[in-house]
Amino acid sequence: MFRTHTPKAAAALLTILAMALSACLLTPGRFTSSLDLRRDGTFRFAYQGEIHMLALTKLAQMGSKPKVFEPDTCYNDEAKERPCTAEELADQKQAFEERLKQSGPKDKAEAEQMKALLGGIDPSNPQAAEDMAARLRRQAGWKSVVYKGDGLFVVDYAIAGRLDHDFVFPTVERLPLANAFVQLSRRNDGTVRIDAPGYSGQSGAGNPMGMALAGMAGAMAKAGKAGKDGGDLPGNPFGPFEGTFTLTTDGVIVANNTDEGPKPVAGGQQLDWTVNIRNAAPTALVRLGS
Template sequence: MFRTRTPKAAAALLIVLAAALGACLLTPGRFTSSLDLRRDGTFRFAYQGEIHMLALTKLAQMGSKPKVFEPDTCYNDEAKERPCTAEELADQKKAFEERLKQSGPKDKAEAEQMKALLGGIDPSNPQAAEEMAARLRRQAGWKSVVYKGDGLFVVDYAIAGRLDHDFVFPTVERLPLANAFVQVSRRNDGTVRIDAPGFSAQSGAGNPMGMALAGMAGAMSKAGKGGKDGADLPGNPFGPFEGTFTLTTDGAIIANNTDEGPQPGTTGPMLTWAVNPRNPAPTALVRLGN
């Protein structure tokens, strides 16, 4: 039996790309970040450096359907490539024209879905990135937001407050799927749990960035694109990231996953994590109250 390649791999890739967009819209680049927790419940958080926004144009480049007919590869019973017959080419072209005819309404619906994910910002608008930057500048804490092109923002964020509620960074107005780089959760027993799922690419429960990257790498591998770890995907939407995350406190550090453990600092114990795709997401538990 002769076979032709079907678009299943490409379809699977599109599904994973869409999932990645929903789960991991923002990723860090090169940065420094710090969190200071005091026993009286006050805190200070800062993030200076790069933030990547998953570029929808790159998703389109990796997963878009061609507008011009391109024959699929034909195989023999031994799974080896062979020339397609005239009848097979005619069938492929007919199927392509049918898909193209039906794609108009579907493409429009997908564009509206993308717009909804971005809080009403149209990603096809050349001013979309600047509109997002302006939205961030309106929010408390965003001291500077500069768009550098290709989905890259350089930011200076700093905020202080009291932990009478949980804290998450970043949050973006009208962007429901903005994923967390850092989460600070206060418990009833006076302890505070710190998690930084956005500061790791390792897959695992609770880490949408790692799961999205792993899923994309697998889909791209099946589609014949990219390496096993996703690092050489054309236009890798996550980009390189590297930085440091430092926690200082005058409370008691109960648990953490740093290599060195608590180190003496000028204002109390200090934890420092080297952030890169190879290291696990930072996590710690600190007791502030009695």
């Protein structure tokens, strides 16, 4: 008995889309980032470099459904490719035309859902990226936001304040699903926990960012998609992912996961992390106060 093969690319693309919407809309590119945390609770945080917004790049391109019939591959009983018969091609074309007729309302509903999740921005609109850049520029801390195309923004972000509440970077106005690159959690015992889940591509229960990237990479591979040729780091389907994160403080460093540990610098101690797809997410615990 002969049989045809139905590609699973569409299912893989839906998996990618679901992951991006639920856990991972933003990813770093090449960047430098720093945090200065003082015992009196004041802090300065900075991020300079690239940020990828997945909903404005590969997802929009890959999620588009073909409007022209493309026949599936046909196989024989030994699972070897063979030419499709005229009857098989006719059946495939009929099924394609039926799907095309039914896709209109569904596509419209999916587009409206995506627009709602992006705070009113339609990712299929050529102006969407500039609208997002303008939204970021209105927020405190975003000194410069330049859109380079293909979902890539180059930013200069710096903010200072007092850590009498938790802090998360980045936050995007009207975008509830923006995932955290860095988060500072103030505890009742006077310590501050620093976590940077967005500065790692490692998968694991403690890093939803890495889990999403790993899942999307696998789904893209199954769909026959790949990142840009040259320069992509293993496991990151959206481009180079590398940078540095530096923490300086005059507080007491209770715990950290750097390779070298703290080193003395003017005004306190310093921790340094090299960020890439392979290294663990930076984390530290610092005690404030006298």
